[in-house]
Amino acid sequence: MPTTPTNGRSTDSAAASVPDPAAQPIMLELVDEDGNTIGTAEKLSAHQAPGQLHRAFSVFLFDDRGRLLLQQRALSKYHSPGVWSNTCCGHPYPDEPPFVAAARRTGEELGAAPILLREAGRVRYNHPDPASGLVEQEYNHLFAGLIGTALRPDPEEIAETAFVTPDELDALRAERTFSAWFMDVLDTARPAIREVTGPAAGW
Template structure:
């Protein structure tokens, strides 16, 4: 699969077993400071050892301070059937992370957040043992409030749940979660606490 750096050169990387629909999606490659340095096809960027690329993670809370979780659909090629944060994904090349976060929240959950705010960034490297893919990401974090009733797209989401901090801890101890979940949640906690208040326990 071709990788296109900023200088226009290409290199080959195979992902013959991956779905064709996913292969056509392009991501922004970035350096350690988050500066765009080129683009790569989505699956190529996730092949071991992974290429550092831009991503986002959204954490939406209801007015009771409960986090909206999603269980990724079983048909997903990457991390299927595991619980994760409200929404996550990748901006298109040239798309701002904020715009991408709002777009994917609407596409996956059928709603627009009543509030969506930036909550910093986190850089991580998480291999996914089940798929063999690697999450090598410079991740933009967002927190917000949801008041509308979610209408999940079944192609993306198998199940949703609103959980308190205690309920999340119990669920996380006994059910599978995405490899990146705790990393992005821990990085977003200062903004989450500011949003939900100390009584919510985040």
């Protein structure tokens, strides 16, 4: 069965140069179909139908047994609350490199930093969320790596976590609701994931 670490709030703080979400609107970087920056938009407005194509990232982290760290999104989130998804997803701030954003946000959400993180491809998708009416129009930068420290998830972001093998993931997907984008990002990232985890892990 998947193992579930105990949740707890992260004490990691963001760098001083990172905008304070409580002090000003969160802005996303709008891009064209080739991933070139064309402007910015406030986070919620970028997700309102029909959605504006914006830059995002998705992270897949594994333990030393080759198990994937999943998270269940907090029930309080306005977009896709309570669904299961990959280790961490988010959006770079304007002009923030996706790699830097992925490492930053992993620390903020999980209270633990990756011990290895590498690029794992890019994918563009369009996923409406019937429950909220919001739309994920994303140009998504993917990253895969390893995590080796105890987790301290932020309960405002994460309801639950689990480390799973491929077979355990299949069983969990049959029982629980996953994010609309999960299989898009996982399938695109698989070649890099296999290099990180090795063939014996089965990804």
